[in-house]
Amino acid sequence: MDSKSTSLDFAIIGHQESWQSITSFINGIRNASIEPLPVDKIKDVFGFMPPRDLFKITLKSKTGNEVNGVFIETFIDPDKLSARYLKTNISKVKKAISLASKLNAKLATLGGFTSIVLEGSRNEFKDISIKLTTGNTLTAGFILKGIEHACVQYDIRLEESNVLIIGATGDIGLACTHYLKQKVSTLLLNARNQRRLETLATSLRNEGVNVFCDTNLESLVPKADIIIAVASSKDILIGNTKNNVIICDAGYPKNLENRLLKKEDIILFHGGMGIINYGYTFSPNYKPFFYNYPVDNVAHGCVLEAVILAFEKKYENYSVGKGNITPEAISNIYQWALKHGVELAPFYNSKGLCKLFNTKV
Ligand SMILES: NC(=O)c1ccc[n+]([C@@H]2O[C@H](COP(=O)([O-])OP(=O)(O)OC[C@H]3O[C@@H](n4cnc5c(N)ncnc54)[C@H](OP(=O)(O)O)[C@@H]3O)[C@@H](O)[C@H]2O)c1
Structure with missing residues (x-):
């Protein structure tokens, strides 16, 4: 992806759930005339790759507003999510946050497992301008x-x-x-x-x-x-x-x-999970390889938290780490989501x- 972006509303820092999704994505975006890579070959290199921005995302609100973000893959090995690999994984997430900051994203959401860095390392990010959220409040909602x-x-x-x-x-x-x-x-x-x-x-x-x-x-x-x-x-x-x-x-x-x-x-x-009703596009269009839900326009609550905050122009550390989510914060972000046409997924x-x-x- 072209990394020389102007300011982005948000970055999604993510990781993949299984080797099946990784294999489908990697082979999907490679040139169709090349022989597909077998999963064993992918496993040999995947975990060694540094975090990288893979595609841009544009979402539209019911109000007509549009926000732009980027998906940053951490290349965390899906078989290595346990405490044993914590140090390596935290280092990857920190590199991904630095990349989001370099890409001028105003806010980064730490999808799925990557939210671990906010459990103990928040102070390390106090000098960077990018705001960080775990996305757990809208997920809970x-x-x-x-x-x-x-x-x-x-x-x-x-x-x-x-x-x-x-x-x-x-x-x-x-x-x-x-x-x-x-x-x-x-x-x-x-x-x-x-x-x-x-x-x-x-x-x-x-x-x-x-x-x-x-x-x-x-x-x-x-x-x-x-x-x-x-x-x-x-x-x-x-x-x-x-x-x-x-x-x-x-x-x-x-x-x-x-x-x-x-x-x-x-x-x-x-x-x-939530569903986006007014527009959700990827550029390049990697959706056919990256997206595997039975209905269109579904996304994780942790991803959508950054989107909703961006629609609201609330670039803030909304979900800040373990034990801080209040019923009021859940209710607020859920109401904002509805206002922008983002609802509970079927x-x-x-x-x-x-x-x-x-x-x-
Ligand atoms: N759907 C979404 O959009 C979305 C968004 C964000 C996160 N998530 C996922 O939601 C899950 C929870 O996230 P979180 O941020 O709340 O994690 P967290 O703060 O690390 O909490 C994990 C909880 O699971 C417990 N646990 C771990 N292994 C267990 C086991 N074998 N049996 C029973 N309990 C166990 C932990 O306590 P002990 O260590 O004491 O067992 C702790 O209570 C993760 O899988 C995350 O990837 C989903």
């Missing part, structure tokens, strides 16, 4: 509105439901917990670190919230009517779900979709648009 819509669509009373949050002590998990604490019958909270989980549960009990927490997921799953999965993990395996359970899998990569022992009488949708999973109960995921 789409997850929670998704749950509320699913309850209406599938005739479930949220206030009578037991809601399990997997990854409850994380940034998005905490946002969901605090938003739902007065709206559900019981909160069931899960994460691996017992001390953090107990501290959260105790503070909620002190507010009068009905809450159970356990690091052992299997003790919570059979009680759950609704499950929100927002853990940074591909290692979770669950069985013993209630019939007709609603699962919002918002992990990136997905937490549960391929990890369910029971596959029937479940509605599983990919959560945290329910879908890797098999396509969601159907009624009794369909397999």
Whole structure:
């Protein structure tokens, strides 16, 4: 891509979810007359590539405004998202932020896993002019509105439901917990670190919230009517779900979709996603290789947070790291999104648009 851009409204700093998406993208943008590269060859070099701007993005608002951004790929290896590779990955994200700054982006959103740099390194960025946001507030907004819509669509009373949050002590998990604490019958909270989980549960009990927490997921799953999965993990395996359970899998990569022992009488949708109704274009047009959703114009909440802030001309550090997302901030950004014609995406999973109960995921 031509990097000599004038000021950009936003940059999206991202990483890929799987080797399948990486292979399709890399072979798609190469000259069609060249033999496609096999995944093994791609794996040999991918993780060694420095962050790079790949394409520009233009979005239009319902109000007629237009914003321009750039997608910066970090080239983080999708098999190396665990704590073991933290140092290398943080270094890649920092390089991507420097590139966004060099490209004169006013705001950068740290998509999916890349938000880790704001957990501990915010001070390192205090001297650069670019504003940084994790995108987790609008992501939480789409997850929670998704749950509320699913309850209406599938005739479930949220206030009578037991809601399990997997990854409850994380940034998005905490946002969901605090938003739902007065709206559900019981909160069931899960994460691996017992001390953090107990501290959260105790503070909620002190507010009068009905809450159970356990690091052992299997003790919570059979009680759950609704499950929100927002853990940074591909290692979770669950069985013993209630019939007709609603699962919002918002992990990136997905937490549960391929990890369910029971596959029937479940509605599983990919959560945290929005749909852009007034224009979404890529230049060069890499959409056919980069975009793999069953409906047009869908994007992650973390990406759309930067877009909505740009539409609003609020170039600010909106989502700043773990534990700071308030229900009010969720409500504000969700309302701004609607004002600009960006709405909750239709329910879908890797098999396509969601159907009624009794369909397999
Ligand atoms: N859909 C979207 O638009 C979107 C946008 C942004 C982020 N995301 C995704 O959302 C997920 C959460 O993001 P975040 O920023 O909230 O992450 P985070 O702050 O790192 O929180 C992760 C949470 O998951 C827990 N966890 C990790 N491994 C677990 C396991 N095996 N079992 C149970 N809990 C586990 C962690 O606690 P312990 O360490 O104690 O287990 C923590 O509570 C990530 O997958 C991210 O990529 C999606």
